[in-house]
Amino acid sequence: MPLDVQTLLKRFREGDRVALSRVISLVENDHPSSPVILDTLYPFTGKALRVGVTGPPGAGKSTLVDHVAARMRTDSQKVGIVAVDPTSPFSGGALLGDRVRMSSVNLDDGVFIRSMASRGSSGGLAWKTFEVCEVLDAFGVDRIIVETVGVGQGELEIADEAHSTVVVLVPESGDGVQAMKAGLMEIGDIFVINKSDRESADTARRMLDSALELKPVKNGWRPPVLSTVALKGEGVEELHRKIEEHLRLLVTSGSIQHRRMEGVRAKIVEILRNRIIQSAWERNKLGRLIDAEVVSVMAGGSTPYKSAAEILRKTGQ
Ligand SMILES: Nc1nc2c(ncn2[C@@H]2O[C@H](COP(=O)(O)OP(=O)(O)O)[C@@H](O)[C@H]2O)c(=O)[nH]1
Ligand SMILES: [Mg+2]
Incomplete structure (x- = not known):
């Protein structure tokens, strides 16, 4: 089927999900039309705020993202979710909203889920993820949540593109130490001890909190440490509140505008x-x-x- 980019973009602008999915694929695969697409869509970007969610595999990131997205929907916000997870069963170009385990938001037509294939160099992946976010932004979503496994440098680069970064850890001892090693302590704006239904959750939270006290306060924001039980949706309201609080601070301080200018x-x-x-x-x-x-x-x-x-x-x- 020959590709008529202008027709595709017209359908995209009309809010067609299939067109959105197609456009993302073209951009993700570096199709020759990709520069034209990004150029045409550029005037419609700049509105979506990006939230990165990162942490070790199995910490409960996807479960939390699911809840936070559902919470954003109650504010009538449109939400894009980009999952960059080499271990996830749905990575490798699953169709938008297709085969994704995230449950409650799955069928909601105000949520657009996309998993990225984490092939190629890490720098390339970070750039691709950013471009996919630009496409979602142009589509008109208010929030974009990017889930990455926080284990290496490439993931840090991706997290760096987020406006606000949530680091998800679990109470098990050693997790905090791992987080420090992986550089997660530096990038987190909000920390979450998930699986707080387990013992030692309180200890973990306190330890993390005192470790963070050593961090200098950046732009009037001291990263909070929250407890959640993602499985039951506990603590999600507070997490959502903190995310919005931080985003608001970034908007009012001009920091988001500055970042865009640098970009x-x-x-x-x-x-x-x-x-x-x-x-x-x-x-x-x-x-x-x-x-x-x-x-x-x-x-x-x-x-x-x-x-x-x-x-x-x-x-x-
Ligand atoms: N006990 C408990 N299990 C959880 C909690 N949140 C998530 N899980 C489970 O942990 C596993 C990994 O969750 P997932 O969201 O896929 O983690 P991800 O790899 O960080 O995205 C799943 O089996 C979840 O059901 C929680 O708060 N408590
Ligand atoms: Mg996941």
Whole structure:
């Protein structure tokens, strides 16, 4: 089926979920139409606030996200959920809203769930996740919740794109230590001890709270530590309240606007860099010059550094 991007985007703008799903796939897979799509949708972005939810596997993130999204729906907000979880059974390009275990919000047509395939480099995944968020934003969602497994650097990059980051831990001893090692302590704006139906939950909460006291207060916000039992929906109301409180602070302090400005700058620099390299590459027939230098290096007549300098000299750079 030939792709008519303009028709697809028209349906997207009319609120068609199938079109949304299709557009996300094109962007996620770096389809040649992806730059045009993102360019066309850009004027409609900038409204959605992004909440990252991260923590170790099995901590109860998905269960919590489900509840928080349902709570957001009671405020008539449209919610996008992006699950970036290599261990989740539904990763690998499940259709929007399809085969997702999240229960109560699943059939609600104000919730749009998407799981990302976590292939490719971690940096690439962070960027893709951000672009998918932009698409959801342009679709008109008010909140985007991004669930990531907080175990490595790539996940931290993704969390970095969120406006507000919720770190979910469980009471088991050692979890807090792991969190510190994984750098979760730095990125959390709100901490949650989930599975607080277990013993030692109180101890874990107090330990985390005192560890956080050492953290400097950032922009007038001291990260709270909350207790939840996601399975029963306990503590969700408070968690939702804190998320909204933090987002409100970010909006009123101008921090979100500032972040957006920095994002715009980074994007322009990235596009320029690619274009400049591409045009210089073609103009100077760099490919051929490089081929010749490779031969020279292999024959022992040069080194990669000398060759690069030689190419710059020849092209007058
Ligand atoms: N006992 C207990 N189990 C929970 C709680 N929240 C989630 N679970 C269970 O923990 C498991 C992992 O939950 P899930 O939401 O998939 O965790 P994720 O990997 O962090 O997304 C599931 O079997 C949940 O039913 C809770 O508050 N208490
Ligand atoms: Mg999950």
